[in-house]
Structure formats: C-alpha cells, structure tokens
Amino acid sequence: MIQPADTRTLAPGAMDAAASELLQAGGRMQMAWGVLPPGATHPELCYLASPGPRRPFVVWRVRPAGAEVPSLAQRMPLLGWYEREITDLYGVRFADHPEPLPLVLHAGSRHAYPMLDPHVSGEAMSFEPTPPALPSASGDVQLLPFGPVRADVVESARFFFFYVGEHILHYQPQLFFKHRGMEQRFEGRDPSAAVVLAERVSGVGSIAHALAYCQAVEAAAGVTVPRRAGELRVLVAELERLYNHLHYFGHLADTTTLKVGQAQGKLLEERAKQINAGLTGSRFLRGLLVPGGLRRDLSPGHEFGHDLRALRREVSAYLRMLERTTSYRDRLHDTGVLDQPTAFDQGATGPVERASGLDRDLRRDHPYAAYGETDLRIPVQTAGDAHARARVRAEEIDASFEVILHLLPHLSAGESVRSDLAVAPGAEGLGWAESPRGSLYYAVHCDAEGRLARVKIKSPSFSNWRAFPHTVHESNMMDYAINEASFGLTIAGCDR
C-alpha cells in the first residue's frame, strides 16, 4: 500500500482495459517503475495513475506472469520511456513495444539488470561505446550528430539532426550519458539521512527533490509536519522557482542574441542565489529539509524581505523590457509549437504543459506543505509556442514573489521539526512537488528494518524531453536553440 495513493492490483491481462478506462475518464499516467519485493527474485511493476485533475492518485500494481508484460505505450505514448527504463534496469520485456530500444543504459553497457543485483559491488560496469543505429542520410538529406560534449558550459547529451539546408526533417536526442544510477544509491540507507542524496539528483531542483522525497517518507511513516515547517517549505520552494525562472530568461535572451537582456537576467539570478545563501547558507537552498520538517528553523528577517522587494522591482522592470522588445518577441512567436493533444499524450509537464492549455499544477491540484492554505495564481496560455512558455514563466515569477511576501508576516510560531518520525518495516510512500520545471514524484519502498529498499524518481525533465522533439521535427535550424531554451530543460534529473 503506497501511501497516500489508492492501490489496485491488476493481472497483466487486465491492464489494457484499465488503460482504456483511465483514458476515457480523462486521466493520465504519471510514472511507472519496477520494484523487487522483499525476498522475491522477480520484479513487480507499479504505475502511478492520475484519474483526473483533482482526484486522488491510484497506484496499479502488476505482477508479471511470464517474461513479458503488455506494453501500454501504443495507447499512452508517454509510457514508452518508462517501459524502456524498466527493461534496461530489471529485464522485464514489454510485448509489442513501439520503440524497443535501450534508453537509460546505452548500448554497450556490460551489466545484467543493475536493479536486480542486491549486492552493490562498488565497481562500475564496463562499457563498450556502440554507435546508435540510425537510418542513413542520403541525397540532399544530411545528418548532423552534435555532442555529447557541446559548445559552452552545458550538460552532456547527444542530438542527431536529419536536415536539408536550414530545414530539420527529423530530430533525435540521445540522453542518459549522465545516468549515475542515483536511485540505487539510496538503497540500504536511513530514510532521514538520505535526503542529502535527493538534494543532489538535480542541483537546480534541490528543494523540489528534497521536498518530494521528504513527503514520500512522511507518507510512509504516516506523519504530517508542523505548520511552520510547511510554510517555510513553501517559502524555499518558491525561492527555488525564482532563481530558476530568472536563469531561464537570461538564457532565452542569450539565444535571441539580446546581450544586455542576457546579462541582466543572469545578474538577477545571481542576486536571487545570494539571497538564498544569506537565508539558508546555501545558494541552492540545500541542507534544510528533512523528513519530519526542517533540519533547523529559519527566521527570514527584515533584511530578507527588503532584498526580496528590491529584487522584485528589478525583475518587473526587466520582464517588461523583454516583452516590449520586438526582436525578442518575434523570435518566440510561433516557434516550437506544442499542441495540446501532443502535450497530453507525450506527458509534457509544468510551464510547458500550462503553455499548451493544460491547466494542471500539483501545488493546487494535490496540495502539499502549506499550499492548501496559499492563495496561488496558476497562469495558463494556449498558444503552445516559445512565447507562451515564456509568458507562463514570467507570470509565475510574479506569483512566487507574491506567495513569499504574503507568507513573511504570517509565518506561524512554533516548532519546525518533529523528531518522532519512525518508518514501519515494509512501509511505502509517495511524495510529489511542482518543481520550477513541473511535476516531480518520489516513490519510497522500505525494507524489513525500515531502511530504503527502493526509491523511484520521476523528474519533470524526463517528461518534457519526451515531448520536446515533437516541436523540432519539421522546424528550422535557426530556431532550434531558442526553442530548446524555451522548454527550460535540464538533463541531470532526467538521466539520474
């Protein structure tokens, strides 16, 4: 029983009908993962279903009968990557999978299903690089492989462009060069101490990861955090959104060759990070959260409020300037359009889906921390282009300032941590957070000693990388960098 979701046990043969039922009700899959039950040699599969925008999550549990399980990826394309990941890590095959290729472990990895290996050897696997099988480019069509080491200071990934002149016919990203096996690093650890690992899955999402993880452990332990801790968690989560979104605009201005706009965006991001450090001791807001509340109390004082108000004034002026700049706006309008059905089917999340008309946000739809008592504006746009994605983020910046500044004078008194957190043997929990990039889920399974046996992480970029290529096919080389920047993707959390 994965708290706080409802559980349905399904036979492999019943999955197809259940999938139809979910789709007809307007529901959507959120993630899927494998888990090795205690003492078992064969993995069990878990699917996290969202039956509707504000309805409780349901976990499907499926015990594969043989070596193969029906693939649901034809019906729910967003599941394609989850199924491939389960095949790579657990060896479970999915019958009639539309894209039966390795994903997380690149071809050439010499390792037999790492998540089935209970004895972590401490030795890294051997690896023989094997070029991916691609259709050959012929005639006027050219193939441009780009990466994994690319220009500038960026994360590692490889992109393949099939193109004619300026026109991109087909685009294929190859990710998971950065796969660190982070989920396995949690195994065997104490649930309270392992929060520092969650903070290091995706550096610029340290708070969202720590928060989703802590909430999963708290759900497993059946505890709620003190009111003050919930409020301070909202405060730092919105601070994380601020510096991430400011980074986003600096980067977007860079790709549209607006040099002063780039410099100003990066400067405002720096100011936000310095405010983070002054409040918490960490520019990335690390070292603060723990299952049960906070590791130490925070007292955001007069200076913090003053700095934040000053930053807000600068940010508003900056965003107004950007929006008034026609050369910038022209590059965003009609660039990289993600239509609503594709956004839904491919699992787009966060500002990306909200820019394509999907009005979903975990903070409002499945409230956690103190979001249930927070007045929150959730901006939605319908155009689905780069401009809509930027507009959503611009409005979210303002909404975040509002949430923090409203919270400051109303912080509850009292404790911000509870020390009586104990996880029962075999307990399981689910936690989530709306990170700056979208929905983030942690599923935590504990062993007979109450230690971590399995931690599954679904970061928002895992979802958005799946949707992104659909906006690149049949587009233009000149728009590629702008389009990519407008998605605000990271790779570390996706690759794990």
Place this chain on the structure above:
Amino acid sequence: MVRWSWFGLSRGSATTAWPRPGGDDGQAGVLGMPRFEPGRCRAGCSDCVAVCPTAALTPAPSQTEPPIRVDYGRCIVCQLCTEACPTGALTPSPDWAFGVRRREDLHWRQAVESPAARALEQRLASLRRSLHIRHVDAGSCNGCESELQALSNPYYNLHRLGIFFTASPRFADLLLVTGPVTAPMRGPLRNAYEAMPEPRLVMANGSCAVSGGVAAGGYSTGHGIDQWLPVDLYLPGCPPNPAAIIEGLLVLLERMPQRVSGGHVEP
C-alpha cells in the same frame, strides 16, 4: 536596442572588485567544509562517521592519530556531521575555497607545511596570464554547471581576469571536468583531453569529480576523474561556488597562493 543600451548603461557596473583587496566575494552566509578540531573528540565516539553519506569521515585505524580521518575531497558540505557531533569537534564554517594541487592536501593533518613555500611549476609559465577552458560534464547533478555559468554573469565577469571558456578543446589550456565520470562519458572525456594541445591542465571541479561524491561506487559511476586523467587541481565542494572556482583557477595559474594544506584553510 537603444533602450537596452540605455538600460545597461544606466545601471552601471555590477562587477565585484574581488579578488582585489576590499572586494566582495558575494558569498555572505555560504557554508563551506566543516572545521575539524580532534582535540574535542570524545573517546570512542563515531557519531559523525555514522551520518557521513560519502565516507569523507572514517574511523582512524591506529591510536597514534586523531580518532577520525577527514577527507575533504569526499565532503559534499551537507553539514550532517556538524549536527551529529556532540562535542563541537566538527563545526560549520565558511571555508569554501578549497582548491589544491595535490589530492593529499585534502586529507586533514595535524602538522601543516606552509603552502606558499612550494616551488612554482615551470610548465605553467606560459599559461600564467590568460587561460582558455574547455568544460566537460562527465555526469554532474547540474549544480556545478549552474555555478560555472554564473562565472560569466556581470557580478563575477570572469573575462576581466583573462579567463575564457572555449568551444573547441584545440584552443583549450585547461580541461575543467564535473561529475564522477559515468560510463558513457569516459570515451568523450578522453577524446576531449587528447584533442588538447600541450601543455594541458586538468581541473576536477566539485566533489563528484574529485572523489565520486554522492554517486561514488555506483554501477554506472567511478570515483572521480583521476581514475582516468592526471589532475592538476582538485576543487571539492558541492558545488564549489563561483568565488571558489575563481580562486581555484587563480591558484592553478599561480596568480594566487594555495591556501589549503592538510585540510586547513589559511585565513
């Protein structure tokens, strides 16, 4: 465009004077490596060892040394030990500038030689003024990249120090590596290094690159880049902040003295 020019000019220079004396390094409040005072350790206590997630703290095997061994190359600055320590032997500190030439300088030692006394390395002479860097992400959490990107913001304005990022390893003097080196990144990392002209330098940026960090020992990760390449500067930190990176680069270029020796930071 005129509006942006005016906007930029009217705001004046945002760049800090640091590392010139009196300049602000921008790291007010940032916590660094915990300070270790073994004299405060209680006999038989190993509370810090139990909570350290990366084995930066280990029990000493012999009675002749302090009871805990500290390897700052593995420290991820999580501060768990400072919370667990019952006696104040490990305390939070602002010591984040931890760039060292030799890996052993990240191991805490009682007796410390003066780092300034070391002879300059001759092969650096040609690189001392300006530096071009090729960055390779070998499996980071993106925290290091976030801080490396910050080096180019108007506050730190790395260019003013004659230090630049370059796209091609052919033009690079320094290979700056983040991440523990995941299996698929071993080849591309090696290729980038081999494409560089001599003399070439390598910097391990962040605790993952120094020792593997939180990912050390996994099925897809190693224990840092010195398994694969010779390292000229180790900079632990999780992630090292922009000022720590600048200090590290200037130590590498011998434009600033190394301040860390035997796990101690000279003020």
